[in-house]
Amino acid sequence: MAYTFEQMMHGPQGHRLRKLVHVLAQDSHNPFIIVALMILKWEFMTATEDDWGLNESRGAACEFVAWQFLCHLDQRETIEFLLEELPSPRRHSTNLSETETGLSGLLSPQSGIQQIGSETAPLLPQVSTFNRLFGSTTDTRASSLSQNRTRQEDLHAAQRYSQFFGLNAVEIATIAHAKRFLSQRVVQRVVDDIWKGEIVFWDSLTVNSTKKPHIYNTRTADPYSRLRVPFYRKIFEAVFFVSFLALYYAVLIERRQDAIGVFETVMYVWIVAFAYDELSGIVDAGVVFYQMDFWSLWNLGIIGVGIAFVITSESCQDLPWWLFALSAPSQRGD
Incomplete structure (x- = not known):
């Protein structure tokens, strides 16, 4: 029979699942258990066969087991199991x-x-x-x-x-639309700490730094690594968008059709810098997780509009000369 997440949480239907959770908490120490459960949730969610709601119930069971398993962990283990990235298997690797x-x-x-x-x-x-x-x-x-x-x-x-590959359990849960799992307090606490910068992935911005989730330490961390904190990044993005609007209106007011003006040059530099920042975000987060955010797709639209503006502005500067060349033979005929 199919059961909902709420029935598993409050009713006797989740008793057997709790036994499974206790076994996993005692005997298993694989840091990718939550990752595997979220991938199973995605597997059941994307299943095409009609099974009278059983796949939805199985996906809810995956969320329930993942949530209950996290409740048996301490803070350090919770950070590791939720934020450890699933690595890519290399060539000639074992099964x-x-x-x-x-x-x-x-x-x-x-x-x-x-x-x-x-x-x-x-x-x-x-x-x-x-x-x-x-x-x-x-x-x-x-x-x-x-x-x-x-x-x-x-x-x-x-x-x-x-x-x-390259995603952690929270990101895979977002792709799998595991909203019940993400809404639990133990998961939201980790998400809030990432947002505020209390949990960080980078100690420094050097080339030799490695990405590893850990609690922020003010005495050992590089101050410039705070630029990667999501809260600060969103503030910089807001300032960035305001500067873009200012540059856009400055170019409209300048209206130099014979050459490229100063404000237009600065706007081109802005578009290149913005495109580079978005490309680094795609590489860091992955294409699948990146496209889950609507504002990320909106940013790609801004880059596309900017590129189209550059192409059309460069090509339209020579448009009157092409029109004059096409109309010149008819004028000589007259």
Whole structure:
């Protein structure tokens, strides 16, 4: 039967799920559990078959288990499980299904990338001495076929879920429209701390700095890294948009059709700087998560209008000469 999130939270329907949560909290320490649950939520949400609301109920169960699991963690673990980014599996990495036993093939916060493609690794799986002596080729072929099938399945899974690589659990929950999970107090507390800059991802703005979620420390952090705090960035964006409106109206008032004026030159520089900032935002957040925000699409529209303005203003300067050249033969005929 299909159940709602509220029924799981207040009714007896969530009793078995709470047992699962206790088992996960005691026995599992994989930092990508919340990520996996949010990907499952997205999987059930995008399912096309009509199952009388069962997929919606399964997605709600994923949100419920993820929320209850976070309630068993302390602050440091909550930040790690919510904000640790899912790394991309590299080439020649081991199976994606082995993430629970050390996150093989994925970037673990402790172990890093584990690969099997080395110069000393054997090309064929290890065979016992008995099989080598008596030639158990059937088992070897079956093992090879099984390995090839597993690799194909892992490759298909990597291609299907490649859009989530580089995203954390909160971002994937946004893509999966897991609103009930995001609205819980334990998650909102982390989101508010990110907004205010109490949880940061960068200690400095140097080339060697790495992205890692942690609590902000005023004594060790670089003051310039505060420029990445979302609250401050939104203030700068508001000032940026006001300056753009001022430049736009200044160009309209200047109205120099014979050459490019000073205000128009400054506006071109503004458009290039704004486009560079948005491109860095796309690279940092990912295309899938970036397009979830309406204002991000609005910013791309501003960049498109700016580029169109530059192209048309440059081409229309020569338009009277083209019109004169086209009309000149008819005037000579008259």
